Amino acid sequence: MPKILSIVDTAYRATLEEQDDTALWFTAACKTAGGNLTVLLTGNAVNYAVKYQNPRSLSFGKVEITHPEKPQDGLKRLIDKGVNVFMIRDDLEQRGIHPDSCIPGIENISRSHLSKFVSQYDLIWHW
Amino acid sequence: MSKTLTMLMMDPPYESSNTITALRIVEAALRKGNHVNVFAYEGAVSLTFKEQKKHANAVKGTTLEEEDHPLPKDLVASLVGLAKENNLRLTWTNCGLCVDERGVGNWIEGASRGSPADFIKAVTESDNALVIATT
Numbered sequence A: 001m002p003k004i005l006s007i008v009d010t011a012y013r014a015t016l017e018e019q020d021d022t023a024l025w026f027t028a029a030c031k032t033a034g035g036n037l038t039v040l041l042t043g044n045a046v047n048y049a050v051k052y053q054n055p056r057s058l059s060f061g062k063v064e065i066t067h068p069e070k071p072q073d074g075l076k077r078l079i080d081k082g083v084n085v086f087m088i089r090d091d092l093e094q095r096g097i098h099p100d101s102c103i104p105g106i107e108n109i110s111r112s113h114l115s116k117f118v119s120q121y122d123l124i125w126h127w
Numbered sequence B: 001m002s003k004t005l006t007m008l009m010m011d012p013p014y015e016s017s018n019t020i021t022a023l024r025i026v027e028a029a030l031r032k033g034n035h036v037n038v039f040a041y042e043g044a045v046s047l048t049f050k051e052q053k054k055h056a057n058a059v060k061g062t063t064l065e066e067e068d069h070p071l072p073k074d075l076v077a078s079l080v081g082l083a084k085e086n087n088l089r090l091t092w093t094n095c096g097l098c099v100d101e102r103g104v105g106n107w108i109e110g111a112s113r114g115s116p117a118d119f120i121k122a123v124t125e126s127d128n129a130l131v132i133a134t135t
Helices: A022-032 A043-049 A071-080 A089-094 A111-118 B017-031 B042-048 B072-085 B096-102 B116-124
Strands: A003-008 A036-041 A058-060 A063-065 A084-088 A106-109 A123-126 B004-009 B035-040 B090-095 B111-114 B128-132
Touching: A003 A022, A022 A036, A022 A071, A022 B116, A036 A043, A043 A071, A043 A084, A043 A089, A071 A084, A084 A089, A084 A111, A089 A106, A089 A111, A106 A111, A123 B128, B004 B017, B004 B116, B017 B035, B017 B072, B017 B128, B035 B042, B035 B116, B042 B072, B042 B090, B042 B096, B072 B090, B090 B096, B090 B116, B096 B111, B111 B116
Parallel strands: A003 A036, A003 A123, A036 A084, A084 A106, B004 B035, B004 B128, B035 B090, B090 B111
Antiparallel strands: A058 A063
16 A cells, blocks of 8 residues: 555635535545545645634525534544644744644644655655 | 556646646556546546537637537547557546536546545556646
C-alpha cells in the first residue's frame, strides 16, 4: 500500500452545500477502504483547525441547509480514524492564528521542512 | 511494457482548462501504450452525461453545423474508443454520490458508477496516480 500525502490547500470549497469538505471526505473514505493516508493543511485550509467555528444554517426561501460542515469536526473525524494530520506553521502565523486556538491532535511543521516532509511519501494528492 | 496511470478529475465541464489538460494526459498515456483509470469526482461526473447537446452560437454568428461545438461526452467516448482499438484499458468511474446530487446518471457507454474505495484500489494497483482538483 503506497504512503499517500493528501495536501488540502483550497478551503471551504462547497462546504455549505456538500455539508463536508470534499477533499477531507474523500480522504476519510479512502482511509476506510484501506488507504494509507496522511493530511497536510496548507494555505487557507489551516483555518480548518480553528476550534470555535460555528457556521450557521442558511435558508434560501423555504429551503434550509441544516447541517453546514464544521471543518474542525471533519478533521477530528479523520484523526479518530487514525489519519495523521499536519499543518504548516508559517501559514497559521501569516493568518494570525495562534496554535492554542486550534483543535488538539494536529502537528505543525515549518514550510522550510516541507520538501523533506513530502519526500517521505510515495504519492502526493494536491487538493 | 504497459504501465497504468490512475487519475482523479474534479472540474465540471466548460469551467476550467484542467479538464482539457487532464483529457490530453489520458490520450498521451494511451498513445504511449499505457492503461488509464479515471475517477470522476464532484462536477467531473457531468463529463460523461449523455444529454449534452451541441448548439449554434448567435454571438459568433455560427450555425449548429458551423459551430460544431465540442461535447465532453464525445471526447471521453473517443478516448474509450482509442483504448479499445489499441487493446488498452480505459476505465471511467463516476462517483455515485456526486452523480446522485447532480442527477446526471444517464451517461455514455464506457462509464460506470463507483466510490472512493474503487479509486484507492486502482491507485494501489497502478504505477502512479494523479489528482487534479478544482481550485
